Amino acid sequence: MDKIFNDYFQWPVFIKLAAAVSVIAVIGGGLVYLFILLWRRKGYINDRKKARLLPEMRELIVKHVILAKGDVPLEAVTFPLDDFRKLGIRKADVRRFFVEELMEYRRNFSGRPRQLLTRLYTDLGLHHITEKNLTCKRTQGIISALNELISMGVPVNEDKVLPLLDHENRYVREGARCYFVKLSEDRPFFFLEKxxxxxxxxxxxxxxxxxxxRKDVEIPDxxxxxxxxxxxxxxxxxxxxxxxxxxxxxxxxxxxxxxxxxxxxxxxxxxxxxxxxxxxxxxxxxxxxxxxxxxxxxxxxxxxGRIGSGNSLVFLRDKFETEQEIPLVKHAAKSIVNHRALSENLLREMQAGAVGLKHTVLQHAANPLIKY
Amino acid sequence: MEESIWYYTIRFYEGAIFIYCITIFSLYAVLTILSARNIRKNIRLNSFRKREILVESPLTPGISVIAPAYNEAATIIDNVRSLLTLNYPRFEVIIVNDGSTDDTLKKLISEFRLTEIDFAYDSRLPSKPVKRFFKSTDKAYKKLLVIDKENGKSKADAVNAGINAAAFPYFLNTDVDCILDNDALLFLIQPFLDEEKRVIAAGAPLRIANSCEVDAGMLTRVRPPRALLPRFQEMEYVRSFIMGKMGWSAINAVPNVSGGLGLFDKEIAVQAGGYDSRSFAEDMDILVRMGKYMCETKEDYAIRYIPQTLCWTEAPHTLKVFTRQRVRWGRGLVQLFAVHRNVLFNPKYKKLGLVIFPYNFFFELLAPVVEIVGILLYIYFIVMGMVNWPFAIILLIFVYTYSILISSIAVLWDQYTFRHYKSWKEVLGMCSMAFFEPFLYHPLILFSSIKGYLNHLLGRKHKWGNMQRRGFKRQAA
The missing domain is CATH 1.25.40 (Serine Threonine Protein Phosphatase 5, Tetratricopeptide repeat)
Incomplete structure (x- = not known):
């Protein structure tokens, strides 16, 4: 070993460098394969865990939320919270699976089940961690928290979100704007000013x-x-x-x-x-x-063409006849056609007189099979 | 005296080669880091971005999917059906029948109940004459437009015709035999909507579909190719797309968007003159011209890559077809530098002139030449007994281990992101390619590139051969 080291220091610089890089490459290669092994293993375990937990989660959600009787007032509904907690939602990964499920159900349902899903989320206290994450240092954490609150329809103290409108990270700013639009009761359009x-x-x-x-806010002018x-x-x-x-x-x-x-x-x-x-x-x-x-x-x-008052038909005909660029000619023709009854006679007259490309453009514009 | 000049020349070349080698390897290392960061950023972004909102939104921009077809009668119906079922709210499918001599058009007409229409065709971009246009009378196929044109002997010519007829502001350039992910358009449009700069093109990785299972134009099971040659190509694609393109995308220096799958800003493509049907590297050529146009009009722009594999294509499975394809690519590269020589080191073209072109010049165009000269010199040294064998072996080990490391990292990034392959055996099969590639696959690439360069320099005529497709493995009913 000593001989190798002694020899190494005698070698020219580029050979020394090549040898050193080769050793790093061999070690790096080994690590790469180890990481592939670990990632695949982790992914496999995650998939298995998810496959085991999801049916249980879905069964509970469907039984207690989706199929819950509608005769009890929303405020009086109670959930078997212990059954949900037994799923292990205190663990970060299980919590993530569960919240993702809730968000998915919330996206797919409206009305009472949607409100109940939000209730379940808050009753389980899942929003506490999310709220805490709004002030964490990791931008990814803040973005996820905002996204979760928006998806679950859970408003928090607006003072916590307000500074995020000026956050240095654009995705955080975007999330904060979406939060205001979606959940702010009195100033959903406030972000436009900023x-x-x-x-x-x-x-x-x-x-x-x-x-x-959003159906619960007055749409401004x-x-x-x-x-x-x-x-x-x-x-x-x-x-x-x-x-x-x-x-x-x-x-x-x-x-x-x-x-x-x-x-x-x-x-x-x-x-x-x-x-x-x-x-x-x-x-x-x-x-x-x-x-x-x-x-x-x-x-x-x-x-x-959209206004279609008939006042511009002469102008449109002129543009149809004088414009050199085909897209403009096409739009002029389409707009004449869009005037429907008002342009029927004009169209007939134009079709009778048009030849070659202009005729093709008119046929194109009038053909219901061509939408654009 | 003469001997000493020769001695110093050789020593200089040795030193230069070593520096060249260290530079290229350092660049690979930088690309590895950049691609990792970019992939991670993209995955994080997708964790909270719901692309489904594009499906419901009336604001989603329209896309024209352009797919040229030449003698594709065997698979055209399945492939068009697959394109028509893409998950996107506003798109049209334009099939350009590029003068097929088989019954491609006949099959399209009868299957999709097509009728000939008058179409106001705007021939802004050059292409061979268009003969007829067809639309379907069946509302189910209202998104389909078929163009029948004279054969232009290149894909570029057919795509130009498609762009001329396209109605939407963006167009997707693909091949009719490519299998696209159902959400391909939803993924590809994202970079265009999500940047302050004007994004003029976006691409996504292509993978080899040779051993994948396909049902009615849809991919049902992803497998790495079983045959050696396509499998080497799969490894090359993973390295090039997952590591190379994603790394370049991180610094907005993407050299080209693959001809198999690329979404483009139509306005800029048209202003830049569209595809050049004389080019052998038309996908890189159009991007260079679009970039030049943006620099000349002083508009900030970006070209992006996303890491999701959205397109599977059948790779050449015979040496003959493979070398023909690579000779064409090699020739295309020389041609590109000849046509756009004013871009190289030109600060007017910003990153295009100072990063993309110099990199491609030194490490893509010159690499095969440097390598061939190096091999010849090595043989000369052996013959003359001038080789210091322990050092030579160290240098060979250096190149070999580093290339394995880079390929392995590419597989690692791929596994980290999507885990397309189901079994361990498949992953190991892919990894093993990294060990054999330098001996079996790389010499083929080298030979093809040099042949392509020579063909260009000697002005030899290029024979456009049609790749005979084997078709995909169908899923058992």
Whole structure:
């Protein structure tokens, strides 16, 4: 052994390095296979444990929550808590399985079973750990806690969640926003005032779902946030909500913003005006068409078709005949078709006169088999 | 004097090779760490992100799934059915019949009750002429659009035609014979919705389906390939996707999104000129052009990879088909550097010019050349009796053990994330490939790459062969 060491120090540097790396690689390789063994073993044990516990958990949940008689008032319902505790929910992994099950059931049920599931969760005191986790150092812990509270519909003291709206981690901020939207009684839209970084599209989808599912709050007039003082992503999000709730009164606020330099936002405003069928916006859209980039032109043509008042048919026909880009020609034709009865004669006349590509575009637009 | 120049040249080459080797191995080590962090981040993200909300949301963006088909009559019906049942709220499936000489189109027409329609086709991207368009009269297949075009002798040509007809802002480029995970679109769209930067492309790992069990176009049991050649490819895919691409994705320096499965921002792909049908590495070429376009328009962008395996494909199972494929890839790489030579070390192209291209130039393009020169030099040393055998053996052990370590870590990450293989035997079978790969598989890759380079330099004509598919093992009824 001494000889090897003595020789080693005599070797050139690169041979020394190669030998050292080889030894590390052999040891590392051994560790890698050990980890594969351990991970697979752990996964196997976990799967087995889950497979054993899940039927028991489901049986208890179904028996005492889902199939519980509906004649007892919600407040008077009691659960055999000891039976649930016997499952071993004090252990972290069992608790996780159990809470995941509760969340899954809660997602799939509405009404009384949904409320009972929340009751069971709080009666078992499972929310205490979750609440504690809101102030833990691990961001993953905070995110999981927020997610659990949202999924189980358990509100906590808002002062605990408020600082999280400004957390350095974006996923924590996102969770805190969702919490407010979902569980705050008096200020579910408070978060919109605090947004200074882009509200990502994923967040918008998530919050849109939560807001549209909430039936216990008064939906505000979204024109309040359709203003240049708010972040463009907030405006964009509120446009979607205004369209969903058919808030026709938001039209003027949208029109006020049409001069924005943000092209994407302008396109979204035009889109929303079309979807809300704001007839007052029609002349403005027609007037601004020529100076617009491609994306806004496309939205204007679509919006005019959605509004469908018949006032813009001449404009649409002109664009159909003069535009060079096929997508714009296609949208002009689609919008004419969307006018239905109002454009029947015009369409017949155009079809009689059109040849080649223009004829194909008209056929395309009128074909019910082609949706887009 | 002459002898001393030769001596110093050789010593210089030895030193340079060693530094080259240490650099590439260090880079692998860095990629290993980056990929681990990225995979972990993705798994954590998915633990609280419910992608199911995309299914219910009216805000979910639409995706056009584009799948070219050339003489796929044997499997086309199952494969199209599988694509039509993808779990996503807003998508269309565009099958581009690329001038098939068998009855692919006939089968599609009769099975899906297709009728010819007038379609306002916008030929923004170049492709061979499109002859006809078909839509189904059956509402169950309303998402299907079939394009019948002249054969363009490349997938790129067919995909361009598909993009021209696509209605949605994103398109998925796949092969009609690939088996996609049912949630593939839900997974792939996530990076596009979840970043401040504009994500222009996203990909996910591909795996080999040769020994998997398939039922009506759906995967029912994942197995590593039984045959040696596909199994080596599986190992290579695991290493390349799980470790390589995930590592590069962590620093937003993904070099390419596989042609078998990639979701792209249509607007940027069109602005960049779409696929180049003359390119032998069209998947890397389009990404380079999209990246160049973003840099030239000064827009921040990202290209992402996610670790979930979402696509299973049949790998070449004969040496002939395999080498033909790899020769084409090798040729494509040289061609790429020839076409986009202005990108290399160009700060205007940011990471593309300063990280992705230099890495690919030194460690992908030059690697086979360095290796071949090294082997020739080694033979020369042996013949001349100039080899210090103990040191030579140490160096060989160094390269061998390190390559095994890297491959093994790739398997480890794979096992940590998804545990696709059911039994221990299957995992061990995969691990064992790492030990034989340097002797059996790597020389094949080396030979094919060099052949591809020579073909390009000598301007030889490339023969496009159709890969004869064996089909998948069907699940017993």
């Amino acid at each position: 947004i200074s970084t882009p509200l990502l599209y994923w967040e918008q989808i998530e919050m849109f779902r939560i807001i549209t599912q 979204f024109s309040r946030w359709i203003s240049s003082e708010y972040h463009p992503s907030v405006i964009s999000f509120c446009l979607k909500l205004a369209v969903y709730y058919q808030q026709f009164e938001t039209g003027p606020a949208m029109m006020k913003l049409l001069d924005t330099e943000n092209e994407k936002l302008r396109a979204r405003l035009i889109n929303a005006l079309g979807k809300l069928m704001v007839e007052k916006a029609e002349s403005r859209l027609v007037a601004m068409y020529c100076d617009q980039p491609w994306s806004c032109k496309q939205e204007i043509l679509k919006a005019l």
